[in-house]
Amino acid sequence: MPVESIKGRGATRNATPTRFNLKERVAEGEWLDTVEAIDGIAKRRTTVTIEHPKSILTRNRSPDIGFDRSVNAYRGCEHGCIYCFARPTHAFHDLSPGVDFESRLFVKPKAAQLLHAALSRPGYECAPIAMGTNTDPYQPIEERWRVTRSVIELLLETRHPFTITTKSDRVLRDLDLLKPAAELGIAAVAISVTSLDPAIARTLEPRAPAPRRRLAAVKALNDAGVPCHVAIAPVIPQITDHELEAIVEAAVAAGARGGFYLPVRLPHEVAPLFRAWLDEHFPDRAAKVMATIRSLRGGRDNDPNFFTRMQGQGPWAELLRTRFDIAAKRYGLRQAKFPLRADLFAPPEGDQMRLL
DSSP states (O other): OOOBOOTTOSOSOOOOOOTTOOOOOOSSGGGSOOOEEETTEEEOOOEEEEOOOSOOEEEOOOTTSSOSEEEOSEESOTTOOTTOTTGGGGGGGTOOTTHHHHHEEEEOTTHHHHHHHHHHSTTOOOOOEEESSSSOTTSTTHHHHOHHHHHHHHHHHTTOOEEEEESOGGGGGGHHHHHHHHHHTOEEEEEEOOOSOHHHHHHHSTTSOOHHHHHHHHHHHHHTTOOEEEEEEEEOTTTTGGGHHHHHHHHHHTTOSOEEEEEOOOOTTHHHHHHHHHHHHOTTTHHHHHHHHHHHTTTSSOOOSTTHHHHOOHHHHHHHHHHHHHHHHHHTOOBOOOOOOOTTOOOOOSSSOOOO
16 A cells, blocks of 8 residues: 555554455555545545445343444444544454544445344344444444434334444434434433543544534533433543543533443554554653553453453552542532333334334
8 A cells, every 4th residue: 555644544554454364455456545645645535335234233242331232334433533442343354453444434324224124023122222332323424324313213213222322413413313212211322522632632533523512412412301421431541541530520511411431442453553653642651551551451452351341450440440439429420321211112014114
């Protein structure tokens, strides 16, 4: 691949994936972007590929997360968050978890139809469906494709409970659907706020909406009766952890129904990408940041074990837990809970969705 501009991207590199022993890509033909030379450096153009999966519900049996099924309308994410634990999934397609993850996107336009079929199956047992668990359902391409909106329309029509996790105020564009769903007790939202510092946010999450816009969305949702929580996720030692108390205070000021935090996770290819990002943006403290993360993760860059992967371990994990608990008590932030009704579910009728 030619040298490409990384301006506006989260990842500082685009290494070829090696975990699945796929042969190296040839830098010609369909793999090359239509490039635009700026000062002799090729500018990468974001592309979107239509994906035609056979199913849309993803099941999991993880004992440390609060849902067993999810829907992801997109693969890859324009927000470009350097810490995103979903980056390694792009290696499945022989694409880099680096810049490819942010610029080679996949869309599933028939997600609602596939979900309609899943909910119609005899014996389907209703339980909350989580959206935003892998990539953001309200990344910029949602404005054009509106796949997330089509899924919510079906869930509201069938009165099926669901949760949304996002770091975008674009969620407000579906307020006309979220408000009646919340009135039924079948919808809840969590908005991620990792930093209140615009300068940090611009490098950490370069294409995500500014923190002030996310907090404004928290307020707008709760004012409209849609229960919205704040996720301080992830907390990055030596980079954002000093803001923990301030974010809790800001969340309460925005009317958040509850909140939680998660220490940063660096699975598979995310660790070297994160190290390169540190070297680029925080070379003065890169070694200290990684040393603290390894302390949280039992001496490794990442801890994949259930429960400890979400909480961390050791003195640093205990310190974060204590600080969050004290801040939550001081400012009155409750632990985020998502009590949604499942007894209202009415399976779809026939091949077509009913009119509301």
